[in-house]
Amino acid sequence: MMTVSVIIPAWNEEERIADCMLNATTQSVAPLEILVVDNKSTDRTAQIVRDFIAAHPDTPVKLLQQNQEQGLIPTRNYGLNRAKGDILGRIDADCMLRPNWVEVVSKLFERDPQAMGATGPVAYYDMPGKEIGLKGDNKVRKSVYRADDGQYLLFGSNMALRATAWQAIRNEVCRDKADIMHEDVDVSLHLIDHGFKTVYSKDMNVGISARRMDTSFNSFRHYMQRFKNTFDAHPEHTREQKPEHTLYALYPILRAFYPVYQKYLESADINPAERIWIKEQMELFHRRDQEMDPEE
Template sequence: MLNVSIIIPAWNEEERIADCLTNTIRQTAMPHEILVVDNRSTDSTCTIVEEFMAQHPEAPIRLLHQNDEQGLIPTRNYGLDAATGDVLGRIDADCMLKPDWVEVVAGIFTEDDEAMGATGPVSYYDMPARRIALRGDDHVRRHSYRADDGQVLLFGSNMALRATAWKQIRDEVCRDKSDVMHEDVDVSLHLLGRGLKTVYSKRMVCGISARRMYTSPISFHNYMKRFRNTFEAHPEHWRNHKSEHTLYIMYPWLHVLYPMYQKLLEVRDINPAERMWFDMQTELEGKDDLQDM
């Protein structure tokens, strides 16, 4: 079985980084390493990570610092370059991995020698109806989040690359100095451009925050334009469906619902990240019990 590194770019993530790390070590298979790559945080992100490492000395966590340049892409690249695993998992600092995520990712690349990139569905852990949202996201990613007649596009909050594939595209991925592209779509298109296989697994589940939906309409629109900008930068690639249309439909409702639901969680003293992990762990244990019967 191949081993899996987890890379977590982080900038001012004091609110969720501890929860994220907790989920990375509460796995059915321990990751080879967990690299938190700080990018000039001005809050207590680094202190929280250092305290977490002191409290869990057995966990393979390292805190790295990318201070040369502000931005997700140079920070992501720094972490991917520093990783030593066979497979490089890339998530965000507010992500909550399903308890078998590392095991599933290792299995994908072990069982399919041609797989060079992998991704899976996500669910909003800080919104209601999480199971329905997960099924909806799975449907979108299966049928419309594709390029070049059905090739899988990777999603940055829940993706993994074979280390050898990263080495092949490392010097080709766009630097995007003007910050107008989707870096995960860019990585996907560079993989496809080299004829490298990307795969999708509904078992590779990750929880993400819906906080993007609470940004201003202008900010949200500019974020959605990144899809078009990325494909315009890669005219040799195309897509038959524009998945951002689904997000535009969801945005008005989630924009209103998000702050209301956060107040409800606060009143009930619920940590949504912890709750989601507990629910997924319970589901896994239930499946194990059925298999043992």
């Protein structure tokens, strides 16, 4: 089976980084390594990672520190350049991998030798209706997140690259000093520049926070503008669908409902990141118990 490295850029993520690492280590197939790349955090992010490693010495979690430059892109690149896996998974520090994520990703690239990048749908763990949300996200991403002749665009919270593909584009990806682009879309377009195939799998699932919706409309609008800015930086590429139109339509509803639901979670003392894949995790633990004691 192809080996998978998981790269997690992190800046001031003390609230979710422990849950993120726990989900990344609770996998049906263990990743080769989990590289948490701290980018000059001013909170307890790095210490929480150290504590997790000390408490779970058998897990493949490693703490890297990228202190030369503040920013997601140099931090992402730092981790990708140091990863040793055949496949390089890349998620955010508030992301929760489904327990079969590593297995799905490894098999996906094994089955399709032409696949150089892969992505899939996400479920919002701090909003209700995980299954409905996952199906809805799958429908939108599969149909709308495309470029040129239908090539899939990768989503930074849930993406994986063949290591050889990253080696081919790592010196070409935009540094985006002005911080006005979507770095995941930029990676996707550079892959397409090389004629590399990107694929989509509905089974490649990650839980993410809907916190992006808990921002002012002006901030949200600037974030949506990144789609246009990225394609403007790559005028040789085109797109028929614009994901930002769908997100604009969803924004008023989610913006109004998100803080209300957070109050409910807080009052009920529920950690939604901890619970999103709890059913799958329990099934995994039960299966492992049976394998250890087949007579039961």
